[in-house]
Amino acid sequence: MADANEQFGAALRRMDRHDLNRLTIHAYTRVQRRMIDEERVRRRRAVEEEVAEEAAGAISFTTAALLDLINTMAILRMNRGRDGNSTTNQIEGNFSGNNSGENQFSEPAAPVTPNAQPPVKKKKPCKKNKKAIKKSYLFPEYHHLVAEEVEDIVFKSSTADGTRYDETNLVGSLRCSSCGNRWTTGIVATAIRGYEQQNGQLGYSAEVFNQRCAKCDSLGHLTLDVDTYVERVARRLLIWKGEFSPKRQIDRKFTPPQHRTDLCEGCAVDRCPKGRPARSAFDSHFGLYN
Ligand SMILES: [Zn+2]
Ligand SMILES: [Zn+2]
Structure with a gap:
């Protein structure tokens, strides 16, 4: 079971962000639902961080x-x-x-x-x-x-x-x-x-x-x-x-x-x-x- 969840988690991480958000959450086990949630949060944070970084001028040509x-x-x-x-x-x-x-x-x-x-x-x-x-x-x-x-x-x-x-x-x-x-x-x-x-x-x-x-x-x-x-x-x-x-x-x-x-x-x-x-x-x- 641990293996299956690991594979599930790996598949989530590989999944396109939009597909991830479109998953029908109730079709999964409780553990899997939690994993989906965590992955969604992780992606959202990554996007927010990226935006914040841009705003901070990290990719600006004035660096x-x-x-x-x-x-x-x-x-x-x-x-x-x-x-x-x-x-x-x-x-x-x-x-x-x-x-x-x-x-x-x-x-x-x-x-x-x-x-x-x-x-x-x-x-x-x-x-x-x-x-x-x-x-x-x-x-x-x-x-x-x-x-x-x-x-x-x-x-x-x-x-x-x-x-x-x-x-x-x-x-x-x-x-x-x-x-x-x-x-x-x-x-x-x-x-x-x-x-x-x-x-x-x-x-x-x-x-x-x-x-x-x-x-x-x-x-x-x-x-x-x-x-x-x-x-x-x-x-x-x-x-x-x-x-x-x-x-x-x-x-x-x-x-x-x-x-x-x-x-x-x-x-x-x-x-x-x-x-x-x-x-x-x-x-x-x-x-x-x-
Ligand atoms: Zn001078
Ligand atoms: Zn000279």
């Missing part, structure tokens, strides 16, 4: 582990994507790129002008994606990608203060405009601004700050990782629109990479989350806020 992975993947991708063997700058946890390949990222290539003063005028997007070396950039060319993630937004070519403001860090690889030194970082300071529009749309801009070479202090050519740009800008806009609520991340052991504030153009104008001690290093690094 710390996933963000960590995204950053790491982006950095690896960037290093793989660029040809080069001259990776000598070791700030901010970069990896050395050692194989050549097609550069899959649109680089704001520009004539190399050592120690040139960056132009004061705001850059204009132009064909071929060429950008002069500047202290900060806007990327209207990626607006269509952000707009795939967030409805009713419009890109504004502005770095003036709006009605909303926040900062994040992006992933980028840089090449010194003067000495050719290369480095990759997950701490590209970025200021995201929101501008309320008359028509109910949300205007926004994302100002991405350049960095300086640790060897010669010249500004770098910035190649931005587009995926992290789109993901983080979209997330901020969704939060502002009330369509996304970030969950506080669980504390976890994390050693943030070093950030050279003296080389960061975001820090230079107090727009870099890494430049402020108020936020935790973890939040700053991953661009998480609460």
Whole structure:
């Protein structure tokens, strides 16, 4: 009898949840009825737990582990994507790129002008994606990608203060405009601004700050990782629109990479989350806020 009940129990556990709920309870012995009840309760709890877990953001794409992975993947991708063997700058946890390949990222290539003063005028997007070396950039060319993630937004070519403001860090690889030194970082300071529009749309801009070479202090050519740009800008806009609520991340052991504030153009104008001690290093690094 014990054996039969064991088999019965095993069959219950294998049974589809809906079939289990449809069983005609009075057709079974008392022991079996109890087993059916217990199995039903167990399944219900499992479902509730799953829902609770989801609500807690366990599978949300903002989880710390996933963000960590995204950053790491982006950095690896960037290093793989660029040809080069001259990776000598070791700030901010970069990896050395050692194989050549097609550069899959649109680089704001520009004539190399050592120690040139960056132009004061705001850059204009132009064909071929060429950008002069500047202290900060806007990327209207990626607006269509952000707009795939967030409805009713419009890109504004502005770095003036709006009605909303926040900062994040992006992933980028840089090449010194003067000495050719290369480095990759997950701490590209970025200021995201929101501008309320008359028509109910949300205007926004994302100002991405350049960095300086640790060897010669010249500004770098910035190649931005587009995926992290789109993901983080979209997330901020969704939060502002009330369509996304970030969950506080669980504390976890994390050693943030070093950030050279003296080389960061975001820090230079107090727009870099890494430049402020108020936020935790973890939040700053991953661009998480609460
Ligand atoms: Zn340099
Ligand atoms: Zn900075």
